[in-house]
Amino acid sequence: MNASVIRNGRVITASDDFTADVLMQGGVVRAIGLQLEVGPEVAEFDATGLYVLPGGVDTHVHMENVIGPTITCDTFASGTRAAAFGGTTTVVDFALQTAEDSVLGAIARAQRSAEPQVNIDYSLHCIVTHVDKPVLADVRHAMRHEGVSSFKMFMAYPGVMMADDAAIFRMLRQVGADGGMVALHAENGTVIDLLIQEALEAGHTSPRYHALTRPALMEGEATHRGIRLAELAEAPIYFVHVSSNQALKHIVAARDEGIPVFAETCPHYLLFDDAVYDNDDFETAKYVMTPPLRKPEDQKHLWRALRYDDLQVVATDHCPFCMKEGHLGYRLQKQRGKDDFSLIPNGAPGIETRMVSLFDIGVVQGRLSLNRFVQLTATTPAKLFGLFPKKGTIAVGSDADIVLFDPDATQTIHAHTLHSQCDYTLLEGHTLRGRVEKVFLRGQLIVDGPQWLGREGMGRFVPRGTVQAF
Ligand code: DUC
Ligand code: ZN
Numbered sequence: 050m051n052a053s054v055i056r057n058g059r060v061i062t063a064s065d066d067f068t069a070d071v072l073m074q075g076g077v078v079r080a081i082g083l084q085l086e087v088g089p090e091v092a093e094f095d096a097t098g099l100y101v102l103p104g105g106v107d108t109h110v111h112m113e114n115v116i117g118p119t120i121t122c123d124t125f126a127s128g129t130r131a132a133a134f135g136g137t138t139t140v141v142d143f144a145l146q147t148a149e150d151s152v153l154g155a156i157a158r159a160q161r162s163a164e165p166q167v168n169i170d171y172s173l174h175c176i177v178t179h180v181d182k183p184v185l186a187d188v189r190h191a192m193r194h195e196g197v198s199s200f201k202m203f204m205a206y207p208g209v210m211m212a213d214d215a216a217i218f219r220m221l222r223q224v225g226a227d228g229g230m231v232a233l234h235a236e237n238g239t240v241i242d243l244l245i246q247e248a249l250e251a252g253h254t255s256p257r258y259h260a261l262t263r264p265a266l267m268e269g270e271a272t273h274r275g276i277r278l279a280e281l282a283e284a285p286i287y288f289v290h291v292s293s294n295q296a297l298k299h300i301v302a303a304r305d306e307g308i309p310v311f312a313e314t315c316p317h318y319l320l321f322d323d324a325v326y327d328n329d330d331f332e333t334a335k336y337v338m339t340p341p342l343r344k345p346e347d348q349k350h351l352w353r354a355l356r357y358d359d360l361q362v363v364a365t366d367h368c369p370f371c372m373k374e375g376h377l378g379y380r381l382q383k384q385r386g387k388d389d390f391s392l393i394p395n396g397a398p399g400i401e402t403r404m405v406s407l408f409d410i411g412v413v414q415g416r417l418s419l420n421r422f423v424q425l426t427a428t429t430p431a432k433l434f435g436l437f438p439k440k441g442t443i444a445v446g447s448d449a450d451i452v453l454f455d456p457d458a459t460q461t462i463h464a465h466t467l468h469s470q471c472d473y474t475l476l477e478g479h480t481l482r483g484r485v486e487k488v489f490l491r492g493q494l495i496v497d498g499p500q501w502l503g504r505e506g507m508g509r510f511v512p513r514g515t516v517q518a519f
């Protein structure tokens with residue numbers, strides 16, 4: 050059985066920080082200790098001066114997702130390779146229930162696309178848009194037999210993805226009782242659609258109006274409503290892409306009341322604010338994601354929540370669409386909305402820069418401890434979505450998904466040196482502290498500096514268990 054040992058690195062988990070050797074064998078961590086004795090057949094990696102981190106777990110990514118009339122521009126192959134270069138070894142993507150695809154059909158279809166392509170381990174949430182008795186039976190089956198224990202629902206996009214409150218409540222009640230998680234996109238969809246119509250009627254077509262028609266107050270309203278539904282259902286709930294204090298204040302209050310509310314934010318809400326929308330340039334379409342970027346004041350609250358555990362996860366919502374028409378053959382992506390902001394596909398890339406950007410603005414700039422950084426990027430997402438302790442930590446018996454990270458190196462980010470197929474990054478030209486040096490997936494070296502040693506199809510579907518939040 051092939052084995053390797055990482056020597057002398059500073060091993061950092063959500064709770065510990067020590068210098069030791071880590072022996073990887075048969076895909077798992079076999080031993081952790083001082084000066085481990087191993088045979089000559091064991092490959093050695095010197096990690097002196099490096100952090101030894103659990104592989105990142107990114108529980109919010111969109112590869113090959115059909116969103117409205119277009120598709121995200123990373124395949125499972127390109128997106129998971131980009132993730133690996135950024136220090137992420139497990140992603141949770143989405144299967145979409147549609148009129149044509151049942152919940153189980155959608156999961157099977159996403160798996161068929163992913164299996165031959167994935168370079169790292171993956172799982173799936175299922176997006177549920179329509180709820181009735183047969184759907185609920187499928188949802189139960191998916192949890193018990195398919196390893197899919199989380200379901201995303203939308204309070205936005207009426208007529209497309211939006212589920213009404215009763216549908217959300219039914220899902221919360223059943224999924225919660227079965228030990229799973231409903232993840233909610235919280236925005237008041239019907240009011241937002243009215244604001245969009247009014248903006249267009251007034252002749253406002255540029256990307257800035259995307260932000261102006263999706264007010265934080267309507268994120269807050271929907272978040273509050275989602276919490277009350279979860280409270281009535283006696284179920285845990287998870288809010289994706291929390292961007293504003295309007296949403297956060299309801300989450301904080303609910304947690305204080307003892308309601309099991311969990312939430313993520315994304316690096317872009319911490320890195321940028323709504324000043325980017327102060328123009329009518331189409332370049333601003335790069336920042337058209339949902340929810341939009343908010344005020345510097347909101348960022349202060351997001352950081353406070355990250356520090357005090359009112360936000361538990363930093364995930365990317367990697368949802369890439371190209372800016373240039375025809376890039377790699379992708380047509381009518383962001384350009385679809387050239388004359389109508391409401392047609393710009395909502396999303397931005399970020400899968401490869403999550404770990405390093407959060408390390409820089411969080412740890413280097415003194416806002417997060419190293420343990421908290423690991424907890425937010427690996428351990429808690431793994432726990433909330435039933436992947437722990439296989440994923441999300443470095444412990445004897447856990448998968449040997451390990452990142453060697455240089456905390457002193459710096460790098461300047463450019464889209465052309467990243468591995469996503471997207472033709473831009475929001476971090477273009479930014480210099481960040483920290484660099485992923487090596488990445489091991491189940492003990493196999495897949496990233497070695499700039500070199501790619503992985504293989505498409507080597508990633509595995511990870512069947513997930515129940516929520517481990519308590
Ligand atoms: N919500 C997401 O989570 N991703 C992309 C678009 C959206 O509305
Ligand atoms: Zn969403």
Ligand code: ZN
Binds near residue numbers: 109110111368
């Ligand atoms: Zn998303």
